[in-house]
Amino acid sequence: MMYSGRFAPSPTGPLHFGSLITAVASYCDAKAHHGKWLVRIEDTDIPRIYPGSEAHILACLDAFEFESDAPIIFQKDRLDIYENVIQELKNKNLVYACQCTRKMLGSNAIYAGTCRDLKLAFQQQAIRVKVSDQDICFDDRLQGRHCANLMQDLGDFVLKRRDGIINYQLAVVVDDYLQGITHVVRGADLLDNTERQIWLGSLLNYPQLDYMHLPLAMNDQGQKLSKQNLAHAIDPKQAPKLLQQAIQALGQETVDLDRPSVMLAQAVKQWDISRIPTGTELSGTYL
Template identity: 45%
Template sequence: MSATTQTQPDRYVGRFAPTPSGYLHFGSLVAALASYLDARAVGGSWLLRMEDLDPPREMPGAQQAIVETLERYGFAWDGAMLRQSERQAAYDAVIEQLLDAGLAYACTCSRKQLEAHPGPYPGFCRDARHDLQDAAIRLRVPQREYAFVDRVQGEVRQHLGREVGDFVIRRRDSLIAYQLAVVLDDAWQGVTDVVRGADLLDSTPRQLYLQELLGLPQPRYLHLPLIIQPDGHKLGKSYRSPPLQPHEASPLLLRALRALGQQPPTELDGAPPPLILAWAVQHWKAVRIPRTRTLAEAQLR
């Protein structure tokens, strides 16, 4: 399958979709800001979706803290926030359809068993016809290459059969996998443009396959460079990344703009978040985003 480009849709719908496994950090702010500006700069809608599909990993109070932090940093979204936990019936219905069509199957492989076979899933359960109880659900993938043109990273190609293998769409503990949920929710919410971190770049071909399989529209994609700490670790909720503080909103917004290749003037130093965001919307240029998968945090200070 050859790489394709998409024209700008008449109506832009973007979204920010945090996971409540912790508080927002600077890397989260960069992603939220880019998705917000990319939407608002063309008069589009910007949605907030809480990806709360993994209760064991959810931090108590994180959802409320995320919402409050976004508000204090000047962000305003369109409509009510969607929680993925409210969409369970929709996910289950699609999984049932895929099972009935023979496109998905039960997998009883343990993590320990698969550790001995690194790389693409070896297909142990593909034709085993296991009972669905206490089993994960995997989606059969074709021996095909999927490709797309990312607005920042350029052309991305991945052969699903050779590089990924059949992948999980429902875990053994019955929790829905990210790949399926994000595709169904983006389509259900009418999302036309996905702006997110480059850590999800390699997931996109799987999502393209799901979109094709389910007859869903393909959004445009823009994958942002990840912010890397001096020790080489990605900024994240699970690795000592300090949460965003309300009193740091203005300097961190300016720092995030610089991380995105934008050029805020010194006159904005100390300005309140609404003024910074208003300037940023008016002057947003996605073409200035660095074409790299990582940016060193130390360089942004």
């Protein structure tokens, strides 16, 4: 099967250096395998979209001379597709309506299945998918064997919120399948999402993907670089310098400063995942 990878940022804030590391790694891994590399904007959580962040993402892709091998898709344009998949799961009795609010659930991290057998009407309720009491495991190319029991660790999880927002877990699984993605390269902060996505994909008879979760860039407070932690937006005008830094952060051989497309081509030729630092965090601090 031909390798098909993707970079899927969310416009809840501008791209930061951690995002750039993911973009570089996903691109280099795809191209080193003579595969495709696609871009998807994950914007289903419409209320959290930060003004101008989508434009910044697209400007950075241009400035760093990343080229998607297919037209960029935007999840907010695909809501009907996700609704159809939810209907498919309804038809199979794999989901149910849930009236529990955050206040009702309190600090409970594991959903107890309170509404599972109530057979509530779906209108204006959250929709949860049923999980089973079993181990789900996968072999991550960097992080090794990873397992979770969703019933014991999480419980039935939400696919659609009460306010109608499609959950990330559903949208990512559906789009990876419809776009023909075979390999996922992303940050280790999403490692614990993987079993949920494997479970959901299995319910839909989707093929299981190959995963590689990258160590995270950290700030001087020991926090991962993120929009929530106010990570600095990357400057498209500094593309060559920042690209060189991202490649070095991934432990790869240094590339010469040049046009970004030339630097990326050199990085692809030198790509070696055995050089990527082990663990879930990069050493050093980043802005």
